[in-house]
Amino acid sequence: MTYSIVSFDPRNRFIGIGTVSGSIAVGSRVPWAKYPYGGVATQAYTNPSHGPRILELLSKGESAENALSISLKEDPFPEKRQIAVASWKYGLAAYSGSEIPLERGEYIGTYSVCIGNLLTNKTIPMIVCEYFENKVHEINTSRTYAEILLEALMKGHELGGDKRGDQTLALLVVGETEYSPYYDKLIDIRVDLDPDPFEKAWKILDKL
Template identity: 35%
Template sequence: MNRLLLLIFILSLTNLQAQNIGVEKDAFAHTYSIVARDTITGEMAVGVQSHWFSVGSIVSWGKSGVGVVATQSFVNPAYGPEGLELMANGVSAEQALTQLVEEDEGRDFRQVAFLDASGNVSGFTGKNCVEAAEDLQGKNFSVQANMMVNDKVVPAMAEAFVRYSDYPLAERVVEALKAAQEAGGDIRGKQSAALIVVGPEKTENSWEDKKIDLRVDDHENPIKELSRLLKVARAYEHMNRGDLAVEAGNMENALKEYGAAEKMFPDNLEMKFWKAVALANSGRIEEAKPIFNTVFKADKNWKEMITRLPPSGILTISEEELKEITE
């Protein structure tokens, strides 16, 4: 950093300290984001991208049956849990955000968006957010950005979210992020991205709260990687349903779900293996054999794996059939 830039940086921090608002201790997350709700499923989501490490760890917040929050610029993380608590107690997104902004001495440096389970949305962009900075609300969504290359980023996000209305919510959010980047994006570039999706109903089990929880903490093309991870997540949703079908003894459904996953990622050995297991359990040994052979050839550990399944009841074939498969 040359001396002039260093001096400007020091003077900037000194000015913040002089204002006694505490933002000099807050994390930078100049970024673009979207909070949104699916009117059909009731799911709610936050999508975000920034030229900052691990943006998802501080910007995106959500709770099933309650709402979602994006808090950025000079991030005050308290907007996340405190906003969700207010909305959980019946306070609307607009009232909750207004209350927290009024209590925040560093409000001029904040950019925040709230969305509640009823689809109410509210956004706030402090007057000291770095341009191009703006928030824009639509039906069941809010898009917001600061430190952008130009003022086209936010409208592009809104337009994309509306245009892809036939997509599942998570995919719509990713399309909005892609549109933001295509419109210019963060003036500093790209580094991290995140996506969370929560359900429409409250749950007492914390492990059921987030239906999708993906983070790309450090990547040269974080949105592209986020999109890839979302596709993987969708494939493993099929895998999970396949496992539940096996547990219930419904091999027909198991085969259907494992097959759907394998179709999405045909080179994935795990998906091939469990599809073959479902085939074997359905009495279709001859169809299963070439799939098992492909998997075993690629990684011999899977051959050992299959011998461990019969005692658990996951593989329900005879010893002779098992021998045929492993020879």
């Protein structure tokens, strides 16, 4: 179905999410982020309410693990969900329900969390996260952050990505803006049902 990375930049305090899928419109329901609290990816049989709910809990000072646990307890079907949470203030967490499609996996690094399901290769979350972890200290702008997220996701794509084929992609980077605290989006790119969503995402990013 989908593989995602949720991450943060410890130096610039950006928060970034990248997601790739064979499903349509993942950018509308998988990635959620709120500066300065954190980011969430909610996928598999997606319950999009986990995104804003977990961010609300983070804003109240809950750790990533506690926020994830509380939100899952409120869900009647947690076994169908896969969720990643990352915050430079409140930590990292991941959850994969027992009924989400195989192959599935999750990986927690120092600055990122990666999750995936219906994968051609269950090591994709680890490979994506490791690439990001090795590049995170090169981030100096929201643009370079988005580039590194896209490069990391491409590592998963090169391993086969979603079993149905990678057709949809979303990148979201938030941070402090001139309109803070009411608007925090620095980059918000979405590509839907494209035979090469990576190529299209690079073209969009090049125009920013």
